[in-house]
Each structure stands twice: as structure tokens, then as C-alpha cells.
Amino acid sequence: MGQAQATVSLPEPTVISRILRGLAGNRTGTIGFVLVVLILAAAIFASWISQYDPAAIMTGPRMAPPSSEHWLGTDNIGRDLFSRVLAGGRVAMLVAAASLGAALSLGLVLGLVAGLGPRWLDNLLLLLFDALRSFPTIVFGLAVVTLVGPSLFTVILVVAITSVPIYARIIRTQAQSLRNAEFVMAERAMGAGLPRILFVHVLPNVLGPLLILASMDVPLVIATEAGLSFLGMGVRPPTPSWGVILNDGYNFIRNSPWPVIAGSVPIVLVTLGFTFMGEALRDIFDPRLQKAN
Numbered sequence: 001m002g003q004a005q006a007t008v009s010l011p012e013p014t015v016i017s018r019i020l021r022g023l024a025g026n027r028t029g030t031i032g033f034v035l036v037v038l039i040l041a042a043a044i045f046a047s048w049i050s051q052y053d054p055a056a057i058m059t060g061p062r063m064a065p066p067s068s069e070h071w072l073g074t075d076n077i078g079r080d081l082f083s084r085v086l087a088g089g090r091v092a093m094l095v096a097a098a099s100l101g102a103a104l105s106l107g108l109v110l111g112l113v114a115g116l117g118p119r120w121l122d123n124l125l126l127l128l129f130d131a132l133r134s135f136p137t138i139v140f141g142l143a144v145v146t147l148v149g150p151s152l153f154t155v156i157l158v159v160a161i162t163s164v165p166i167y168a169r170i171i172r173t174q175a176q177s178l179r180n181a182e183f184v185m186a187e188r189a190m191g192a193g194l195p196r197i198l199f200v201h202v203l204p205n206v207l208g209p210l211l212i213l214a215s216m217d218v219p220l221v222i223a224t225e226a227g228l229s230f231l232g233m234g235v236r237p238p239t240p241s242w243g244v245i246l247n248d249g250y251n252f253i254r255n256s257p258w259p260v261i262a263g264s265v266p267i268v269l270v271t272l273g274f275t276f277m278g279e280a281l282r283d284i285f286d287p288r289l290q291k292a293n
Contacts (some may be wrong), residue, residue, distance in 0.1 A: 012090035018284065019281065019284060021198040022255070022280065022281075022283070022284035023277070023280055023284075026280045026283065028276045028279065028280065029276060029277060029279070029280025029283075030280075031272075031273075032059060032272065032273045032274065032275065032276025032277030032278055032279075032280060033273075033276075034273075034282075035269055035270075035272060035273030035276070035277075036273040036274060036277050037172065039089060039093075039266075039269065039270055039273060040093065042086055042089055043089040043090040043092070043093045044090075046083070046086035046087050046089065046090050047226070049086055050080065050082055050083035050086050050087075051083075052070075052079075052080035052082075052083040053083065053124040054079065054080070054083040054084040054086070054087040054088075054240045055238040055239075055240070055285050056078065056079065056080075057077050057078060057079060058078035058079075058254070059074070059078055059079060059080050059182075060074040060078050060080060061078060062074060062075075062076055062077065062078050062172060063075070063076060063252060063255045063256040063258075063259075064256075065202055065256065065258060065277075066076075066258065070082065070263075072085060072258060072262040073256065073258035073262070075245070075248050075249070075252075075259050076248060076251070076252045076255070076259075080173060081245070081258065081259060082262075083240075084240040084245055084262075085245065085262050085263070085266055087240035087244070088240040088242045088244070088245060088263075089266060090243070091152070091225075091235060091239065091240065091241050091242075092163075092222045092225060092226070092242060092266075092270070094154055094219045095156055095221060095222070096218045096225075097154070097155045097157045097160035097220055098160075099155075099157075099160040099161075099163065099221055100159075100163065100214050100218070100221060102156070102160040103159070103160045103161075103163035103164045103166075103167055104167055104210060104211075104214055104266075106160070106164050106168075107163070107164045107165070107166070107167030107168040107170075107171060107210075108167065108168075108206075108210070110125055110164065110168040110171075110224070111167065111168040111169065111170065111171025111172040111174075111206075112171060112172075112175050112198065112202070113125065113221075114126065114168065114171075114172040114175075115171065115172040115173070115174070115175025115176045115179065116175050116176075116179060116198075116202075121170070124146070125168070125174075126169075126171075128165075128178045129164075129165035129168055129169055130165075132161065132162065132164070132165045133162075133165045133166075135162075135272050136228060137158070137159075137162045137224055138224075138228070138231075140158060140161070140162060141154075141155075141158040141162075141228050141233060142231075142233060143283075144157060144161075145158075145228070145233040145234075150228075150232065150233050150234060150235075150236055151235075151236065152234075152235055152239070154234070155225050155228055155234045155235065157222075158224070158228070159221050159224055159225070163217065163221075166213075166217075167213070167214075170206075170209065170210060170213065171197035171206055171210065174205060174209070175202055175204075175206065176258060178202050178205055178206075180252070184197055184202075187200075201216070208285050209285070212222045212281045212282050212285065213278075213279055214287075215274055215277060215278040215281060216274060216275060216278030216279070216282075218270065218274040219262065219267075219270050219271035219274050219275060222242075222267060222270055222271075223267060225241070225242075225243065226241065226242045226246065226263075226267060227243060229242070229243025229244050229247070230243035230244070230246050230247045231239040231243075231247075232247070241264075242263050242264075242266055242267055243263070245259055245262060245263035246264060248259060249261075249262070249263055
């Protein structure tokens with residue numbers, strides 16, 4: 001008499017477990033994930049990690065090399081570079097989160113309106129996107145700083161405005177491709193309204209690629225903030241910023257190279273970390289883009 005074999009259905013893996021599993025199987029993705037976690041942890045817990053005030057003057061000798069007291073040395077007025085790098089990471093992450101969050105939100109709305117709205121509105125929004133993208137980011141930033149004044153808010157505003165057209169165009173393309181998809185047309189035939197089509201079918205299909213692109217844009221945003229601050233058009237001293245640290249270091253590079261190294265290495269690490277992790281996430285969510293081994 002044969003025994004009936006019970007079939008056990010395994011639960012579907014969650015998005016987080018899928019991401020972690022995919023990163024664990026990708027060497028560069030693992031490296032990128034570890035770098036990103038370390039950078040975020042250093043920015044969040046900067047006040048607890050460093051024993052010095054990043055804006056305090058003469059906490060040590062001027063232009064001192066790395067030591068047990070000052071791990072990255074000191075700058076031209078004796079400020080501890082390690083504490084300033086950590087605090088600068090907090091500023092960089094704040095700019096990236098605020099500017100990309102605003103750009104994603106506004107780009108999502110405008111892209112959906114352009115992709116699902118009437119043709120005349122689509123053409124008008126495309127003209128607006130092209131006009132914004134025609135200005136180089138630094139030139140546009142200098143113009144805005146001249147009108148508004150240099151500040152942290154100005155940097156966030158510049159990055160958000162210049163990033164909106166990129167995300168809006170991607171959302172528009174995705175929305176137009178889904179507009180005439182068979183499952184969307186079937187929903188319409190069954191009487192589904194625009195809100196259901198939007199939130200059930202369109203948004204889940206466009207948010208994944210958009211978030212992956214945003215993660216890969218973090219280094220670009222941080223480099224823009226550092227560039228504006230380096231030129232004196234971004235974060236103003238004594239607020240720590242990697243661009244400000246680089247500016248101070250280049251002015252005294254003949255006395256000591258350590259301020260330049262302290263300001264440039266974090267930018268390189270951020271670029272590597274978010275780029276590696278973004279490419280791994282792209283491969284996880286779209287296996288067709290994986291490179292042949």
C-alpha cells in the first residue's frame with residue numbers, strides 16, 4: 001500500500017532576503033555592501049566614534065601627521081581630521097538622502113503624468129526636462145548659489161533640480177511601455193480605474209529600477225556637493241565637508257599631504273561602495289543584465 005507523499009510548499013523569499021542572498025553570492029556586491037554599511041555607520045555614529053569636536057580649533061599641533069591621538073593628522077589650524085572626515089560623511093549622506101529623495105518623489109510624479117497623460121502634456125514636460133538637463137550641474141549650481149547664497153540647502157536644491165529630469169524620463173518610458181501592456185489593458189477591460197492600475201501594476205514595476213539607479217547616483221551627488229564646497233559655493237566653514245577639507249588641504253599641500261588624502265579617500269570609498277552594490281542589485285533584479293562569466 002503506497003504512502004501518500006505530502007508536498008510542502010516553501011514560502012516565497014522576501015525582497016530583503018533575496019537581496020542579501022544575491023549580494024552574498026556576488027564578490028564585488030559584498031565588498032560594496034560592506035563599504036556602504038561602514039560609511040553609513042561612521043556617519044550616523046560620528047559623535048560617538050571621535051573624541052574631538054570637528055570644529056574645535058587647536059585640538060592638536062598644526063599640520064601634524066597621523067598619530068595615536070589624531071588618526072588622520074590635523075589641518076592648518078589644528079583641527080582633528082578624523083573627526084572632520086566623519087562629520088563630513090554625515091553632511092554627504094544628508095545631502096544624498098535629501099536631494100535624491102526629493103528628486104525621486106518629484107520625478108516619479110512628473111514621469112507618471114508624462115507617461116500616462118495626454119500627448120500635449122507629455123511634449124511640454126519633455127521640453128522642461130530637456131531645458132533643465134541642458135545646463136551643466138556645476139554651472140547651474142553656481143547660478144543658483146549666486147541668487148540664493150551658499151548653504152547646505154542650496155546644495156540639496158541644486159542636486160534635486162538637476163536629478164529630477166533623469167528619473168522623470170525613466171519613469172515616463174516605463175509608464176508608456178506598461179500603458180499598452182496586455183495585463184493593464186485586461187484590467188481596464190474589467191473596469192479597473194486609474195488609481196488601481198497605477199498603484200498595483202505601474203509603481204511596482206518602475207520603483208525597482210529607479211531605486212537601483214538612485215543608489216548608483218549617490219557617488220555623483222556626493223561628488224557634486226564636494227565640488228561645490230571645494231569652490232566655496234556649498235557648505236560653508238566651519239561646517240565639516242569633504243570638499244572643504246580638500247580645499248583647506250590644497251592650500252597647504254606643500255606643508256602636509258594628509259588633509260588632501262583625508263578628504264579624497266572617503267569620496268573614493270563611497271564611489272566604489274555604492275557603485276559595486278548598485279551593479280549587484282541591478283543583476284539581482286534583472287538577471288538578463290548579468291555579465292557572462
